[in-house]
Amino acid sequence: MGYYEILRYENFRSKNYYIFRMANPFKFGSVISEDFFTDREKEAENAKNVLESSNHLVLISPRRYGKTSLINKVTSSLSRPVVYMDLQLATDASDLATQLLKKFLNINKWENIKHFLANFRIVPTLELNPQTGGIEASFAPSANNKFTPLEDVLSLIEKTGKKGNKPIVVLDEFQDILNLDKNLPKQLRAVIQHHKNVNYVFLGSQESMMKTIFESKKSPFYHFGHLMTLNKIPYNDFFNYLKKRFSHITNKSEAISTEILEFTQQHPYYTQQLAFYCYAFLEKERYKTEMLPFIIKQVITIHDTDYERLWNTISKTDKKILIDLALQGKLPVASFPQSTIYSGLTRLIKLGYIIKPKNYEFDDPFFKNWLIFRRNG
Numbered sequence: 001m002g003y004y005e006i007l008r009y010e011n012f013r014s015k016n017y018y019i020f021r022m023a024n025p026f027k028f029g030s031v032i033s034e035d036f037f038t039d040r041e042k043e044a045e046n047a048k049n050v051l052e053s054s055n056h057l058v059l060i061s062p063r064r065y066g067k068t069s070l071i072n073k074v075t076s077s078l079s080r081p082v083v084y085m086d087l088q089l090a091t092d093a094s095d096l097a098t099q100l101l102k103k104f105l106n107i108n109k110w111e112n113i114k115h116f117l118a119n120f121r122i123v124p125t126l127e128l129n130p131q132t133g134g135i136e137a138s139f140a141p142s143a144n145n146k147f148t149p150l151e152d153v154l155s156l157i158e159k160t161g162k163k164g165n166k167p168i169v170v171l172d173e174f175q176d177i178l179n180l181d182k183n184l185p186k187q188l189r190a191v192i193q194h195h196k197n198v199n200y201v202f203l204g205s206q207e208s209m210m211k212t213i214f215e216s217k218k219s220p221f222y223h224f225g226h227l228m229t230l231n232k233i234p235y236n237d238f239f240n241y242l243k244k245r246f247s248h249i250t251n252k253s254e255a256i257s258t259e260i261l262e263f264t265q266q267h268p269y270y271t272q273q274l275a276f277y278c279y280a281f282l283e284k285e286r287y288k289t290e291m292l293p294f295i296i297k298q299v300i301t302i303h304d305t306d307y308e309r310l311w312n313t314i315s316k317t318d319k320k321i322l323i324d325l326a327l328q329g330k331l332p333v334a335s336f337p338q339s340t341i342y343s344g345l346t347r348l349i350k351l352g353y354i355i356k357p358k359n360y361e362f363d364d365p366f367f368k369n370w371l372i373f374r375r376n377g
Contacts, residue, residue: 024283025245026276028269040070043230047074050226051168056200058214061230062355062363063205064269070230071170071201080165081107083157087176093184094139097149098124100169102137104157116159120152121145147187154191154198161197174202175209185213189220200225206350232266232357242275249279252287259292264365274299300370307370314353318344322353325360326371 050057051074061067075082083103090096101124105113117124122145127136139149157167171177177184192200202225204210213221233241239257246253256278264271277295288294300307314322317336321344324332331341348354355363362368 024276024279025248026272026279028272028276040066040073040230040233043070043228044074046228047071048077051075051078051199051201054196054199056202056225058202058204058210058225058227059230060204060207060210060227062207062357063352064267064363065230065232066268067203067205067230068172071203075168075170078168081167082170083107083167084170084172086172087180088173090176090180093146093150093181093187094141096180097153098137098139100150101153101156102135104153104167105135105137108160112163113156113160116156120156121148122152124149146181147184150188151191154188154195158195158198161195166197166199168199168201170201170203172203173205175204175206175213177213178209186220189224193224205352208346208349233268235261235266238266238271242271245275246279246282249282250287256287256292263292263296265361267363267365270365296366296369297373299366300373303366304370307367310367311371315344315347318348318353321345321348322362322371323375325354326362326368327375331360 047057047059047070059067059071083100085096085100085103087096090099105126122139125138125140128134129136154169157169161167177188181187192198202210202214202221204213207229213219214224214227216222238261242257242260243253246256250256260271260274260278264274274292274295277299278291281291281295311319317340320332320335321341324330324335331345333341336344345354345356345360349356352363353367354360
C-alpha cells in the first residue's frame with residue numbers, strides 16, 4: 001500500500017469501493033523501507049554488486065545518514081539470510097558470539113544446523129523463549145578461551161553458506177570492536193579471512209576510526225573490503241523528493257522544500273523529521289510563511305529537557321566551540337590554542353555533536369537552534 005492508507009470502505013449497489021487518502025509520506029526514527037527511501041540508487045547498486053561478488057563491504061557515514069536503511073534495502077532485494085549485529089550493544093567477545101548465535105538460530109531451521117553445533121568446542125546452552133518463540137543462547141564464561149565461541153559461531157555461519165544461499169553478516173558501528181577487546185580485530189580477521197561462503201558488511205559512523213581500521217597498513221583489516229562513503233543526498237534529488245510528496249497536499253511544495261533543506265542542510269534524518277512535522281501541520285492548516293519557524297520551535301520545545309541534559313555533560317572548552325560554531329558559524333580560533341580546538345572537535349565528532357562532510361557543522365540542526373535560542377533569548 002506504500003504511504004497510502006484506507007480512509008474508509010463503502011459498498012454501492014453491491015460493488016466494493018475503497019476510499020484512500022495519502023498518509024504522511026515521511027518517516028524518521030527507524031529503518032526506512034522502500035516506500036520512504038530517498039534516492040541512493042547509485043549507492044544501492046554499488047553495494048549490491050559487492051554483495052553479489054566474493055567481496056566484503058565497508059560503509060562509512062555519520063550517524064543517521066541512512067547506512068542501515070540502505071543495507072536493509074539491498075539485502076532485501078537479494079533474498080539471502082542476514083545476521084545483523086550492532087557492536088554498540090555487545091559487552092565483550094563472548095557476548096558478541098552469544099548475540100550472533102541467537103540471531104542466526106532464529107533465522108534458520110533447527111534441523112538444518114543442529115548437527116553443526118555438536119562441533120562447537122564450547123557447547124552453548126539453548127533455551128526456547130516462550131514469550132517470543134525465539135531461541136535464547138548463552139556460553140559458559142571461560143577466561144582461557146574467550147574468543148573460541150565467536151570463532152565457532154562465525155564458522156557455523158560459513159558452513160551453512162556451503163549448502164544454500166550465502167549468508168550476509170552485518171556488523172554495525174564496527175569501530176566499537178576496539179572497545180570490546182584490543183586483540184579482537186586480529187582474532188576476528190584470522191577467522192573470517194578464510195570464509196568464502198559469507199559476505200561481511202562493516203558499517204561505521206566514526207570516519208577516522210573506521211579508516212584507521214580499514215586503511216592503515218598496520219591494521220589486521222587493512223583493505224579487507226570495498227570501502228564506500230555515504231555522503232549527503234544531492235540537493236536536487238532531495239528537493240525533488242520533497243516537492244513531489246508535498247505537492248499532494250499544498251501548492252507551496254517548492255517553497256516548503258527549499259525552506260526545509262536550508263534548515264537541515266540535507267541531513268537525511270532531520271530532513272525526514274522536519275518534513276514529517278510540516279506535512280502533519282498541512283493536514284490541518286493551510287501553508288503560512290511562519291509555518292517552518294513555528295514547527296522548529298515546537299520540536300525544540302519538545303526536546304528542551306534532553307538538550308539541556310546533553311549540554312550539562314559537555315566540557316567548558318567544547319561548549320565554547322559549539323557556541324561559536326552555532327552563533328558565528330566559525331571556530332573560536334582566538335580563544336584557544338589550535339591543539340585544544342582540534343582535540344575538542346575530535347571529541348565532539350566522536351560524541352556525535354559535530355560532523356564534517358566538508359566543513360565543521362552541527363549534526364542536529366535542532367540542537368544548534370536550541371543553543372541559539374538559549375543564548376539570544
